[in-house]
Amino acid sequence: MNDNLAIFLILAISIVAAVTLIVTLSWIRARTKIASAAAAAAGGMVPPEVERLGTENGLLRDEVGTLRQRISVLETIATDPAERTARAIDALR
8 A cells, every 4th residue: 555655656746846847947938038029129129137147158158168177187187197297297386
């Protein structure tokens, strides 16, 4: 009896999660379409929120680029032989 209840609960939770995901995605899509329509109706003027998000997106892209460079350096240090790394560090001093 407990096995049936556990299976029912798992299925119920899965169904609720799937419905919630679908509703959330639909709401986001509708909101995006409304914002796009409002921008087009305003004669191409970009709403302040969209402009702020664009600026934030640019800053985050720059930060990701910087982090990728740093990871590349760390990968080089981790994969190079210790002797060559030590020489490179001494050369920088």
